[in-house]
Structure formats: structure tokens, C-alpha cells
Amino acid sequence: MAATLLLHNFNSPRIVSLNHFEPPKTNPFAVTRPRFSKPNQLQITHSKASNILAEPTHFTLIDALCSFIDSGSIENALYLFEEMNHSDTFTWNIIIKGLAHKGLFKEAVSYFRRMEFEGARPDKFTYPFVLKACSGLLSLKEGEKVHAKLIKVGLDLDVYVCNSLISMYMKVGCVELGENVFKEMPVRDLVSWNSIISGYQFIGDGLSSLVCLREMVLIGIRPDKFSFISGLGACSIEGCQRNGKEIHCQVIKNGFEMDFMVETSLIDMYGKCGNAVYAERVFDMIVNKNTVAWNAMVAGYVSNACFSESFSCVKKMQEVGKLRPDGITMINLLPACAQMGALLMGKSIHASAIRKGFLPHIVLETALVDFYGRCGTLKLAKHVFMRISEKNLASWNAMIAAYVQNGQYSEALDMFQDIWYKSVKPDAITFASILPAYAELTSLSEGRQIHAVITKLGLTSSNTIISNTIIYLYAKCGDLQTARRCFDGMFCKDVVSWNTIIMAYAIHGFGRISIQLFHEMIEHGIKPNKSSFVSLLSSCSISGMVDEGWEYFNSMKRDYGIDPGIEHFGCMLDLIGRTGNLDLAKRFIEEMPLVPTARIWGSLLAASRKANDIELAEVAAKHALSLEHDNTGCYILLSNMYAEAGRWEDVEKIKTLMIQEGLAKTMGCSTVETDYKIHRFVDQDRSNAQMNMVNDVMGIISKMTADKEDAYAHRITKLKRTDLTRKRPNLPENHSVRWAISFGLISTELGSPVLVRKNIRICEDCHNVAKKISKITKREIIVGDSKVFHHFQDGNCFCGDYW
DNA sequence: AAATTATGAA
Numbered sequence: 097m098a099a100t101l102l103l104h105n106f107n108s109p110r111i112v113s114l115n116h117f118e119p120p121k122t123n124p125f126a127v128t129r130p131r132f133s134k135p136n137q138l139q140i141t142h143s144k145a146s147n148i149l150a151e152p153t154h155f156t157l158i159d160a161l162c163s164f165i166d167s168g169s170i171e172n173a174l175y176l177f178e179e180m181n182h183s184d185t186f187t188w189n190i191i192i193k194g195l196a197h198k199g200l201f202k203e204a205v206s207y208f209r210r211m212e213f214e215g216a217r218p219d220k221f222t223y224p225f226v227l228k229a230c231s232g233l234l235s236l237k238e239g240e241k242v243h244a245k246l247i248k249v250g251l252d253l254d255v256y257v258c259n260s261l262i263s264m265y266m267k268v269g270c271v272e273l274g275e276n277v278f279k280e281m282p283v284r285d286l287v288s289w290n291s292i293i294s295g296y297q298f299i300g301d302g303l304s305s306l307v308c309l310r311e312m313v314l315i316g317i318r319p320d321k322f323s324f325i326s327g328l329g330a331c332s333i334e335g336c337q338r339n340g341k342e343i344h345c346q347v348i349k350n351g352f353e354m355d356f357m358v359e360t361s362l363i364d365m366y367g368k369c370g371n372a373v374y375a376e377r378v379f380d381m382i383v384n385k386n387t388v389a390w391n392a393m394v395a396g397y398v399s400n401a402c403f404s405e406s407f408s409c410v411k412k413m414q415e416v417g418k419l420r421p422d423g424i425t426m427i428n429l430l431p432a433c434a435q436m437g438a439l440l441m442g443k444s445i446h447a448s449a450i451r452k453g454f455l456p457h458i459v460l461e462t463a464l465v466d467f468y469g470r471c472g473t474l475k476l477a478k479h480v481f482m483r484i485s486e487k488n489l490a491s492w493n494a495m496i497a498a499y500v501q502n503g504q505y506s507e508a509l510d511m512f513q514d515i516w517y518k519s520v521k522p523d524a525i526t527f528a529s530i531l532p533a534y535a536e537l538t539s540l541s542e543g544r545q546i547h548a549v550i551t552k553l554g555l556t557s558s559n560t561i562i563s564n565t566i567i568y569l570y571a572k573c574g575d576l577q578t579a580r581r582c583f584d585g586m587f588c589k590d591v592v593s594w595n596t597i598i599m600a601y602a603i604h605g606f607g608r609i610s611i612q613l614f615h616e617m618i619e620h621g622i623k624p625n626k627s628s629f630v631s632l633l634s635s636c637s638i639s640g641m642v643d644e645g646w647e648y649f650n651s652m653k654r655d656y657g658i659d660p661g662i663e664h665f666g667c668m669l670d671l672i673g674r675t676g677n678l679d680l681a682k683r684f685i686e687e688m689p690l691v692p693t694a695r696i697w698g699s700l701l702a703a704s705r706k707a708n709d710i711e712l713a714e715v716a717a718k719h720a721l722s723l724e725h726d727n728t729g730c731y732i733l734l735s736n737m738y739a740e741a742g743r744w745e746d747v748e749k750i751k752t753l754m755i756q757e758g759l760a761k762t763m764g765c766s767t768v769e770t771d772y773k774i775h776r777f778v779d780q781d782r783s784n785a786q787m788n789m790v791n792d793v794m795g796i797i798s799k800m801t802a803d804k805e806d807a808y809a810h811r812i813t814k815l816k817r818t819d820l821t822r823k824r825p826n827l828p829e830n831h832s833v834r835w836a837i838s839f840g841l842i843s844t845e846l847g848s849p850v851l852v853r854k855n856i857r858i859c860e861d862c863h864n865v866a867k868k869i870s871k872i873t874k875r876e877i878i879v880g881d882s883k884v885f886h887h888f889q890d891g892n893c894f895c896g897d898y899w
Numbered sequence: 900a901a902a903t904t905a906t907g908a909a
Contacts (some may be wrong), residue, residue: 158900159900162900162901182904186901189901189902190901192903193901193902219901220902221901221902222902223902224902224903225902225903227903227907228903254902255903256902257903259902259904260902260903261903262903263903263904267906277906285903286904287903287904288903288904289904290903290904291903291904292904294904294905295904321905322904325904325905325906326904326905327904328906329905329906349909354902355906356906357905357906358906359906360906360907361905361906361907362906363906363907364906386906387907387908389906389907390907391906391907391908392906392907393907394907395907395908423908424907424908427907427908427909430909431909458909459909460909463908463909465909466909488909491909493909494909525909532908773903
């Protein structure tokens with residue numbers, strides 16, 4: 097007993113010499129060895145086992161061990177193994193193979209260690225099994241240890257061993273190490289090529305995979321079904337149907353079209369490349385369709401937006417195919433439900449997953465989080481997410497995206513901060529999901545920080561989605577120059593990149609540049625899409641380019657075949673509202689072929705406010721309020737109009753309504769950044785530490801503007817005398833944006849613009865004040881509110897006083 | 900005596 101105890105300790109990798117011997121608290125083999133009790137079936141069910149019991153020679157035992165492994169009864173095999181003499185390499189190989197094949201990777205590696213320790217010599221047959229286990233564990237550490245040992249014993253040139261090494265390195269994500277093994281091996285066979293081809297495909301580098309496949313064929317190696325399966329997977333990644341069809345031809349030519357895995361890969365490839373018809377054609381040819389094939393077809397329909405087909409396919413799967421949908425079927429259907437906005441359908445899938453016992457299932461749960469997030473049911477997304485016991489990166493990503501999609505930016509940012517303390521490392525998808533939250537909420541310096549992190553990870557140049565969001569981030573943080581620099585530095589700009597930069601100039605009021613960029617985009621051969629026109633028309637409306645706006649609106653359908661959507665009508669309504677032509681605005685809504693949304697009525701409301709038409713404002717507000725959404729802005733706007741008109745009873749009424757609906761006025765908040773600090777000012781709240789300094793600056797400014805007509809005084813004369821005695825809440829004097837500008841003036845460098853970010857729209861009084869300040873101080877002031885950036889220069893604002 | 904590469908998934 098003492099001897100075995102010592103042996104176990106000795107095997108522990110932490111103990112180097114007996115001098116440091118320490119009795120372990122747990123037996124290192126407790127997990128793998130003694131747990132297996134004698135299985136009942138051993139004597140009765142297996143004839144070979146009964147043979148052993150009659151006359152157990154070593155060879156019959158090995159024979160029995162092999163049959164246990166082959167039939168998958170690993171428990172029997174392990175029990176037998178512990179009972180027999182296992183000093184020879186072969187016996188160990190069998191048991192390690194069995195463990196690795198069963199997916200018991202941890203155990204396989206641990207048996208390998210024990211094998212070495214107990215003095216059996218691993219040979220060229222052992223290592224492929226061990227390496228398979230290492231790749232299954234996704235453990236580079238274990239894999240490298242094995243590799244080191246291989247070199248030591250001189251087995252690192254064996255083709256089988258090298259092939260396993262390539263596959264292991266690729267699977268754990270060490271592409272370069274895998275490539276090195278491939279390059280340096282003396283002889284490469286078909287499996288070596290297949291391993292590197294499937295390795296590239298596994299890590300998502302479809303292009304390299306296809307290049308290797310081509311090279312292999314060029315040097316005269318005939319591809320087999322493994323090559324084709326990986327190659328088709330690579331085409332799916334790249335969305336490259338041309339290459340996919342080429343491989344399909346080769347598949348037929350080489351007689352692999354009846355292989356069910358090849359067929360499934362073909363369905364997948366056509367589905368992902370946007371050709372549902374071809375996918376269907378391949379699918380129909382399969383005689384005995386298995387669940388995987390059905391699922392691939394369902395996925396094909398979903399990714400091609402054939403939602404009803406995807407559901408009827410699942411129905412047929414059950415009725416014709418006599419197969420039950422599994423978790424993956426559900427994972428495939430959920431995005432369809434999300435895109436159709438079919439909340440109930442998704443919920444019933446969720447319920448069915450629970451009933452059928454598919455949960456917990458990390459991928460399915462992640463798909464549910466994603467689904468609920470996209471349907472706007474953030475509560476349910478959170479509910480599912482909280483119940484995931486071992487969250488992985490994808491599930492974190494899904495939850496962050498759900499927060500961002502539902503406008504819960506600060507929750508998303510909190511969760512993103514938390515991730516850094518978990519064992520998972522954020523990836524490109526994490527950053528792509530979180531960046532919009534940065535764009536909405538954070539300061540320029542925080543934006544720069546996250547950009548630096550992303551650049552350091554090497555994601556900026558390789559990932560177009562991330563680069564596009566970075567452009568948006570800088571634009572939203574007020575740094576248009578850097579946004580432009582990022583855009584100019586992009587290697588492959590897609591239509592989103594162009595749309596983003598056009599929108600960036602739009603929100604900063606540089607309409608001419610937006611238009612110029614739109615034409616540059618077309619010259620570069622990029623076809624504008626719906627969003628391009630949203631950017632362009634927004635720009636025309638923000639910059640007050642009425643004629644141009646109409647021209648582009650008309651050319652959408654005429655020259656580009658794009659039907660104007662509700663967003664485009666919204667932009668046009670803003671444009672009309674700007675001209676003050678309320679009749680036209682009303683007519684425009686009436687003649688619109690689409691049902692007006694809350695955004696449309698909100699636009700009319702804004703126009704009515706500018707034209708001071710309180711009746712129309714009421715009509716617009718009534719419509720907007722009937723279409724449930726966050727009505728805070730709507731109420732505040734109307735309330736302000738009533739206040740100006742002196743209709744205090746109506747102001748009170750709105751106040752009551754808001755309380756009833758549980759809405760609270762969003763507190764105005766403005767931030768200004770100095771070198772290392774973000775200074776936050778809140779409306780009415782004079783508790784900021786810098787308030788004394790701000791008061792001094794405000795005093796100087798009001799003295800300098802005293803001889804001129806004061807904006808607020810001017811406004812107040814419009815009110816009736818009696819109303820002046822009323823205490824008007826939230827006086828513009830107490831608006832945070834003025835304080836932030838004043839503080840910015842003295843705490844930032846002369847000559848540089850003062851950059852202020854504000855969470856809600858700037859009011860007219862503050863807008864006037866900012867214009868004046870820019871004139872008397874000769875400094876550029878940039879105020880980014882929730883919609884646009886106001887560039888105040890020499891007493892004017894780019895927005896032309898309409899926003 | 901025995902080995903390596905593999906289809907559907909967020």
C-alpha cells in the first residue's frame with residue numbers, strides 16, 4: 097500500500113524530487129482509476145469475457161479488451177485493464193485509443209502519463225491517440241509537452257505522428273506551429289494535406305484552406321472525401337460559390353457524391369453561399385436523409401431568408417423522415433423566429449427544448465439569448481443567460497449584443513468590463529458588439545483606449561465590421577478627423593464603411609462632403625444600398641440641402657431601383673419640417689405608401705415645435721404616443737411648448753401622465769474632457785467641484801454679452817406678464833451644457849476646439865448662448881447631442897439653427 | 900495486432 101501511494105505521488109508532475117515529497121491531499125488517479133467497479137455484464141453478456149474468466153491468458157485478455165473498446169463499452173474495458181497485467185505498450189495503446197475515441201480526453205492524457213510512469217514505452221502508435229486527446233482538450237500546454245517528448249525519443253518524423261501534430265496545433269489555434277510541422281516533415285501524404293486543409297477550415301481561414309487544396313491537386317495528389325468535406329467547409333466560410341461548384345464537379349468526377357458527409361457539406365456550402373435552390377437539389381437526391389442533412393437544409397433555408405420553407409422542412413423531417421428535431425434544429429430555427437419577429441414561435445421552441453430535456457445546452461441557450469435580445473425581450477434574454485452555468489465567450493457575446501441592441505449601453509459596458517476578469521478572452525465579435533455602446537456613451541479618450549486595445553490585438557486591419565464601427569465611434573465621440581483617417585486607412589472598404597463615413601459627415605453637419613463621398617463611393621464601384629440613402633438623406637436634411645435631398649430621394653428608385661423605406665420618408669419629413677412648410681409635411685405623411693411610425697410622428701412634432709404650431713404638435717404627439725415606445729422625449733417637447741404658451745394646466749397634465757406611465761424626465765447631462773479626466777455636469781445640479789470656476793467664467797461671458805440682446809430675456813418677453821410670476825422649472829441658465837462649455841474654455845488648450853457631449857438635445861437658448869460664446873472667445877465649440885454635432889464658430893452653427 | 904484527416908451550431 098505504501099509503495100503504491102509513493103508511486104502516485106511520484107507521478108505527480110509538481111513533485112520533482114523526493115526531498116520535496118509531500119503527501120497529496122487527493123489521489124491523482126482518483127478520477128480515472130479506482131472509480132470503475134466491476135460491471136455486471138462482464139461475465140454474462142460478453143462471450144469473450146467469459147472466456148477470460150475460464151482461462152485468462154494475456155492474449156485472450158487483449159482480445160477481450162479490444163472488443164470492449166470496439167463496442168464502446170469503456171467501463172468494461174477499464175475494469176478489465178486494471179485487472180490484467182499491463183506492462184506492454186500495446187495494452188496501453190488500446191486503452192488510450194478507447195478513451196480518446198470516447199471523448200474522454202482528460203483521462204486519455206492521464207493514462208498516457210501513467211503509462212510512462214509505470215515504465216511502458218510509448219511508441220509511434222501511442223502518440224496519435226494522445227495528440228488527438230490534446231486537441232480534444234484544446235490544450236496547447238499538454239500538446240507541446242507531448243511534442244517535446246516526441247522530439248526526445250525521435251518519433252517526430254513519423255508521418256502519422258506529424259499528421260496528428262498538425263491537426264492538434266491547428267485545433268488549439270497555433271496555426272504557425274501547425275504550418276511548421278507541415279513544412280518540416282520529410283514526407284507528406286494525403287492525410288498531411290487533409291490535416292492542414294481541415295485545420296485552416298477549423299480556425300475559419302477558408303482562403304488558406306482552399307489554397308492548400310489547390311496546391312495539393314497541383315502537385316498530383318488525388319483528393320479524397322476528407323479533402324472535399326474540408327474544402328466545401330472552406331467555401332462555406334468564404335461564401336465562395338464558384339469554388340464550391342468546382343469542388344462539387346470534382347466530387348462527382350471522383351465518385352463521392354453518394355457519401356452522406358460530402359452531401360451534407362454540399363448542402364451546407366450552397367446554403368451558406370446563398371443558393372438555396374442548389375442546396376435543395378442536393379438534398380432531394382439523398383435517399384436516406386439523416387438528422388444532420390435535414391438540419392443543414394433547415395439552416396440553408398434560414399440563411400436565405402426562406403423562413404416558411406425552413407419551418408415546413410422541419411415538419412417534413414418529422415412526417416416524411418420520421419426523425420425528431422434535435423437541439424441543432426432548434427438552434428437553426430431561432431434566428432428565423434428572430435428575423436420574423438415571431439416571439440411566440442421562439443418561445444414555443446424554448447418550451448419544447450425544456451420539455452425534451454435539451455437544456456442545459458450552451459449553444460442552444462446562447463441562441464435563445466440572441467433570439468430574445470433581437471426580439472426586444474431583454475428580460476427573457478437575461479433570464480436564459482443567468483441560468484447558463486458555464487458561460488463561454490459566445491454566450492457573453494450574445495448577452496452583450498442583446499444589451500446593445502436594446503439600447504442598454506451601460507449594462508453592456510459593465511458586462512464587457514466583467515469579461516476581463518473571466519477565463520474567456522474577448523474576440524472580434526465581442527468588440528464588434530460592444531463598440532456601439534462605446535460610441536453612444538463614452539468619452540473620446542475612452543474611445544481611443546478601446547481602439548488601442550483592438551489595434552494591439554490586431555483586429556483593426558483584418559476585420560471590416562470592427563473598422564467600420566471604429567469610424568462610427570470616432571464620429572460619435574466628436575473626432576471627425578480621426579474617423580476620416582481610419583476610413584482612409586482601410587484596405588477593403590465595403591458599402592457599410594462608406595455609409596458610415598457619409599453618416600459621420602452628416603451628423604457633423606458637413607452635407608457637401610457627404611454628397612461628395614456618396615459620388616466617390618459610386619466611382620469606386622460600390623453599389624449604394626438602403627442605408628446609403630439613409631445616410632445621404634439625413635445629411636441633406638441636417639445640412640438643410642432641400643433641393644439636393646429631393647433629387648436624391650427621387651433618384652433612389654429611378655437610378656438605383658431601391659424602394660424608399662420608412663426611414664427614408666422620415667429623413668424627407670425632417671427635410672420638409674426644416675422649411676417650415678407644415679402643410680406639405682402633413683400631405684407628405686398622408687400620401688406616404690407606408691404606415692407612419694412613431695419616428696414619423698416625432699419628426700412632425702419637431703417640425704410643429706419649430707413652427708410653433710401647437711395644434712399640429714398635439715395631433716402628432718397623440719399619434720406618436722399611441723404607438724407604444726419610449727415617449728419621454730415626446731412628452732417633454734409638448735410640455736415645453738405648453739409652458740411657452742403659458743398653458744400651465746396642460747404642463748401639469750403631462751406631468752401626471754408621465755408619472756402614470758412611470759416615465760421620468762431624462763436628466764440633462766453634459767461632459768467635457770481634459771487631458772486625464774472627464775468632467776460631468778448635470779442640469780440644475782451645482783454640486784460639481786469646478787462650479788466656482790464655472791461661475792466666474794459665466795460671469796465674464798455674460799458681462800461681455802450684456803450690451804447685446806440676451807437670448808433668454810428675449811424669449812421671456814414673449815410670455816404674458818402673469819406667467820412671469822410662475823416658476824418655470826429647469827431654467828436654461830441651469831442647463832449643464834453651458835457649464836461644460838465654460839469649464840472647457842479654461843481647461844483646454846487655446847486654439848483647440850472645446851468638445852462637449854450631451855445626452856439629450858440642446859435647447860434653443862443654450863444653442864444661442866453657445867453661438868455667442870464662440871464669437872466672443874474666438875474658439876470653436878463642438879457640442880454633440882443625442883442626434884447631431886453642433887459646430888459653433890464665430891457666432892454661427894453649422895446646423896443653420898434647425899435640429 | 901494498431902494510427903492520423905470528417906458533415907449540421909451561437
